[in-house]
Every structure is written in C-alpha cells, then in structure tokens.
Amino acid sequence: MGKVQVIAVTSGEPAGVGPELCLRLAERNVMASGVRLILLGDHQLLAERLAQTGARLRLREWDPRTPSEASALEVLHMPLARPSQAGTLDPANSPYVLGLLDRALEGCVSGEFAAMVTAPVHKGVINDAGIPFTGHTEYLAEKTNTAQVVMMLAGGGLRVALATTHLALRDVPDAITPQSLECVIRVLYAEMGRKCGIAQPRILVAGLNPHAGEGGYLGREEIEVIGPVLERLRQEGMQLLGPLPADTMFTPSMLAKGDCVLAMYHDQGLTALKYASFGNGINVTLGLPIIRTSVDHGTALELAGTGKADPGSLFVAVDQAIEMAARAGATAQRA
Incomplete structure (x- = not known):
C-alpha cells in the first residue's frame, strides 16, 4: 500500500456552518482510497456543534503515529480566542480563523498534508477585527509569495x-x-x-x-x-x-x-x-505551490447550529482535493 495522503480541512468561521459541515465528513469513506482527513478547529466547538446537530460520531485528537478509525473524525485542536455561539460573529475570533489557514498552509508546504480544503470564512468580521482581508485566494497568495x-x-x-x-x-x-x-x-x-x-x-x-x-x-x-x-x-x-x-x-x-x-x-x-x-x-x-480547494458558498449564519446546511459543496471540494493530490503524487513518482 502506498503512502497515506493526509488532507487538512479548515473549519472556517466558528459562528457559521463550517464546523458542522466538517462534521458531516464522517459520511465520506475516504480511507479506502488511502486518504486521511484531518479537521482543523477548536475541539470543544466541534463537540458542541456535534451535540446541537445530533450527529452520532466520535471526535479524537489527530496523531499521525496512530491509525485512523472509521468511527471517529480526527481533529487538530486549535483553540478559539473566545467561546463561539452559532450565528453570532465575534471579531475576537478572527485571528483564530486565519490561524487555521496558516497551520494548514504550513502543513502543505512542509509535506505533512497533501492538500488543504477550506470551509467558509466571513470577510466582514475579519476586517472588523482590524485585519485587512479580501479572501482566501489573496491571503494564500501573499503567504506563499505567489505573484x-x-x-x-x-x-x-x-x-x-x-x-x-x-x-x-x-x-x-x-x-x-x-x-x-x-x-x-x-x-x-x-x-x-x-x-x-x-x-x-x-x-x-x-x-x-x-x-x-x-x-x-x-x-x-x-x-x-x-x-x-x-x-x-x-x-x-x-x-x-x-x-x-x-x-x-x-x-x-x-x-x-x-x-x-x-x-x-x-x-x-x-x-x-x-x-x-x-x-x-x-x-x-x-498557481499556488500547494493544492487548495474550497466550498463555493458563504458562512450561512442563519443556518449555523441547525444541522440543515447542505454539505454537498464540501464533499465535492474534498473529493477534488483527493484527486488532485493523487495526480500530483503520481507525477512526482514519474519525475
């Protein structure tokens, strides 16, 4: 069996639908294709959304040294600045949101992760925190010095x-x-x-x-x-x-x-x-030196915490990241 591809999934704006959409990834059986999904986010936040939405699954801390379990989602814990309430934006958590991106990007650049998939962020609240931000695309370009x-x-x-x-x-x-x-x-x-x-x-x-x-x-x-x-x-x-x-x-x-x-x-x-x-x-x-895919929708604050948000876009984004990572791996082996 070849090397397991680790895909990092950032949970996005904590007050939006991102965290609960990420929990729905438990429905995707990706290990059969040699892939491991890692959620980046606050463990307590994800546990709270799990309880709110009534999903039956287990969260466990990400440890690359131990095998994954089909019944659990792996979480790379990154703590919130302040507890988050579904549907209510808090500028204090904006550095946390960007920190998720930074950690996923760092792992992709180092080779720890094969790709990153991003749940939605809220541009307005990040700017309200005094942090100039126009979007994932521009942020990742600047961070990787991509012209x-x-x-x-x-x-x-x-x-x-x-x-x-x-x-x-x-x-x-x-x-x-x-x-x-x-x-x-x-x-x-x-x-x-x-x-x-x-x-x-x-x-x-x-x-x-x-x-x-x-x-x-x-x-x-x-x-x-x-x-x-x-x-x-x-x-x-x-x-x-x-x-x-x-x-x-x-x-x-x-x-x-x-x-x-x-x-x-x-x-x-x-x-x-x-x-x-x-x-x-x-x-x-x-154009980035890494693979990054994302959902095509926003934070849908009005749906946060209800369990009614559609995970379809996130599922497709993960599938596409897996496909691209496999293509990149095959190209590297031929080189």
Whole structure:
C-alpha cells in the first residue's frame, strides 16, 4: 500500500456552518482510497456543534503515529480566542480563523498534508477585527509569495476562472492590463494540465464590455488589451477562443467548444456557474505551490447550529482535493 495522503480541512468561521459541515465528513469513506482527513478547529466547538446537530460520531485528537478509525473524525485542536455561539460573529475570533489557514498552509508546504480544503470564512468580521482581508485566494497568495494566482470555480459541468477577483466593479477595467491578463492565462493554461489533467486546454475568454465591445462602440478593452494578448498567446500554440460576448458565452453550443471559461470579473462568470451548480460547486486556487480547494458558498449564519446546511459543496471540494493530490503524487513518482 502506498503512502497515506493526509488532507487538512479548515473549519472556517466558528459562528457559521463550517464546523458542522466538517462534521458531516464522517459520511465520506475516504480511507479506502488511502486518504486521511484531518479537521482543523477548536475541539470543544466541534463537540458542541456535534451535540446541537445530533450527529452520532466520535471526535479524537489527530496523531499521525496512530491509525485512523472509521468511527471517529480526527481533529487538530486549535483553540478559539473566545467561546463561539452559532450565528453570532465575534471579531475576537478572527485571528483564530486565519490561524487555521496558516497551520494548514504550513502543513502543505512542509509535506505533512497533501492538500488543504477550506470551509467558509466571513470577510466582514475579519476586517472588523482590524485585519485587512479580501479572501482566501489573496491571503494564500501573499503567504506563499505567489505573484499570480487564479480563482477557478467548478461545478455543474463548468469550469470558470477569473481574470480579476474581489474588486469593486469600477476598478476592474484598470486592473486588466496586457501583463496581468497574459499572466492569468499562462497560469490557467499550465494548471489545467497539472491539477485538472487537461494538457492542452481549450479556453473560452470573455470580453469585458457588453457584446465584447461591439467593435469599439461599447468599449475598447477588447481591441486594445484582450484581443492582442489572445493573439500573441495563440502564436505559442494555446487554444484560446475570444474575446467572446459574455451574455452568449454560457450557451451549450459555445461551452462545448472549451474546457474552461475565463471571465473578466467576479459576477460575470460566477453568476452562471452558481446557477448551474450551487450547493455542489467548488473553488480551486490555481498557481499556488500547494493544492487548495474550497466550498463555493458563504458562512450561512442563519443556518449555523441547525444541522440543515447542505454539505454537498464540501464533499465535492474534498473529493477534488483527493484527486488532485493523487495526480500530483503520481507525477512526482514519474519525475
């Protein structure tokens, strides 16, 4: 039997649904595939949510020296700053939330963990604590000194990557430069091979403006920025179709021509993807030196502690992390 792959799962915002969704991972029989799931979070918090939701399982402390048990979930205990109540945000626990990410990242970089999966965090309460934070993607990029990462969501038969992430709409055009767009496309193209197993991906690239600028009448970004970048990269052999009008890019006939869509801004791409896959979509951060997947939803404070939150997205995120880790392991063995 080969080496067991350890997947770290961060439980996210303690007042949200993350902790109880993580407990539902007991329903996933992953050990049969040589995988071990480790929950990162406060042991008492997880025990309390366990009692609230009525789930019947046992929590045990993570110890890599002892074999896992089918009847237990393993917890790498990290203490809360203050006790947390389901549905009630507390800025005092924001350093704890980021500490979960730091510990999972540290384990991935060192080789202790093969991948990390993240439950949702609440950007607002982290900023309320005086900690500038725009999202997991940007945070992990900074922590790993990665110059360019790409957010890609997958689900419902779609893969949608973003040229810009969490920006105000008025800031998007200035952020799409020839240099930044080329870098995003290069990362996306390479990572589709490394992490998705598609060596020569076909990428559908959206325009920025309505009707892809309509020949410059509705904007010139397609003519002056997007089009020239695509043409230059096509000369290298990349399969890039666009710039395409975003309002028709998600039709079945157009999607059949590509393996992935590149949208210019957050809602341009993710509205269609979440319509197609909400509850079962995932987020994958491309370009990092580690494997990171995530749920595609927020903290759902109103559902916290009820046991009614749907674990589908977390299940898919874990399955995708396992698949990517296995692919990375196989590649390393061949190298």
